[in-house]
Amino acid sequence: MKPGFFSRITRHCLLGLGLAGACVPALAHAEQADRLVIFDDDGFALAQWMVLKSPHVKVLGFATVSGDFWQKEATAYALRGLEIANKTDVPVVPGATYPLMNSEKLTERWEALYGKLIWKGAWMKKWVEKTNQPLPPYHPADIVPDLPWGNPKLKPSAENAASFMLRMVHQYPGQITIIESGPMTNLALAQKMDPQFASLAKELVYMGGSLNPQQKLNSPAAAQFAREFVNSPRREFNIRFDPEAASIVMHAPWKHILMVPVDPSTETEMSAEFVKDITQSDTPIARIMRKSANNFPLWDEIAAAVWLDPSLIRTSAELYVDVNTAFSAQYGDILSWMEGYQPGLDEQKEKVVLTVDVPRMKALIKELIAQP
Structure with missing residues (x-):
């Protein structure tokens, strides 16, 4: 979906009086062809708002899972x-x-054997090395601290995420994209509850895993981030938090899988300059985002953007992908093979995003934030 695409169609229909009648069926068809999506994540931020504010996208629900947060x-x-x-x-x-x-x-035991992890999400008590980031807000699973955006009055659904996703794919067979930007626990539970789950979805788009990320930006934050992958290029948090779930999901019979690993994110950064540029509009989301310059890469935002507009993908690879689930030094690391080299144990072929068109993605984000 190109930025401004639907607004241009509308404008041409209004101005082209002689073609007005021809425009009505096209717009009616577009309205009927809303893309259905469920977002499964361990948080909520710009990526979710991007999808919510996109024209002709219907978000059926947001599922939540532990990862970065409980x-x-x-x-x-x-x-x-x-x-x-x-x-x-x-x-x-x-x-x-x-x-x-x-x-x-188990994670603390692993660290005693094989070395310290840079990020452990909800289990993170302190940083291993000196950093500009504040101390992680470590707390028990049943505690919810006051949120910086204010606490919600809205209440969650009484249903559980796995059952909800199962119900939705049965209700809309072959129509639902699931965007996964956290650990895959909910997806694995749904697949084990009903082996038809993956085959009934349209596709899986996930942010997770790592192949061989390289530092692309020269900022201090980019250098600090790149150090994470110098000695462990195949380790990424979303997969490492629940490797067994990720392996179950990657062996499930999805019609199509789009993997967004860490690799393309090294060309991006949620810098103060980036945030200032994308938040020039005066919308509620823009006002919240003005305070969000954390200098992290745009991990989840890339996954949302390439789903909204696949032409943003510059280079990609077709690979069979799995996860190392042996409790070893490589526990949670990504395994990948080219055609013919995979073990043949129902590993699924995935389209793996390697690079994206960052300027165009930035323009898309800016346009979506400005939507009223």
Whole structure:
């Protein structure tokens, strides 16, 4: 979907009086062809707002899972995010609190054997090295701290995320995209509950995993981020938090899988300059985003953007992908093979995004934030 595409169609229909009759069926068809999507994530921010504000996209719901935050905190962020976007009719459906097998104690045991992890999400008590970032807000799973955006009044759905996603793919077979930008626990539970789950969805788009990221920007934040992958280029948090779930999902019979690994994100940064440029409009989301310059790469935003406009993908590869689930030094690392080299244990072929058109993606984000 090109930025401004639908607004240009509308403008031409209004100005081209002689073609007005011809425009009506096209617009009616576009309205009938809304793209259906469910977002599954361990937080809520710009990527979700991008999808919410995109024309001809219907968000069926937001599922939540533990990862960067505990599930209850992620749920609170999603509820508040919908209030800010004035989309309170979209359900927020709580999902898994804990990974299938991994745990905080197992992670600490792993670190004692194989070295410190840079980021552990909800299990993060302190930074290993000196950093400009504040201390992680470590707390128990059932505690929800006050949110910086204000606390939500909206309440979550009483349904659980796995059941919700199953119900939706049965209701709209072959029509729903699932965008996964957190650990895959909910997806794995849904697949185990009903082996038809993946095959009934239209596609899976996920941000997770890593192949061989390289530093592309010269900022201090980019240099600090790049150090994470110098010695462990295949390790990424979303997959590492629940490797067993990710492996289950990657063996499921999806019609199409689009993987957005860390690799393309090294050309991006949520810098003060970037934030200032994309928030020139005066919308509620723009006002919130003006305070969001954290200098992190645009991980989830890339996944949302390339789903909204696949032409933003500059280079990609077709690979079979899995996850190392052995409790070894490579636990949670991505495994990948070209055609013919995979083990043949139902690994699925994935389209892996390697680079994206960053200027055009920035323009798309800016346009979506400015939507009333």
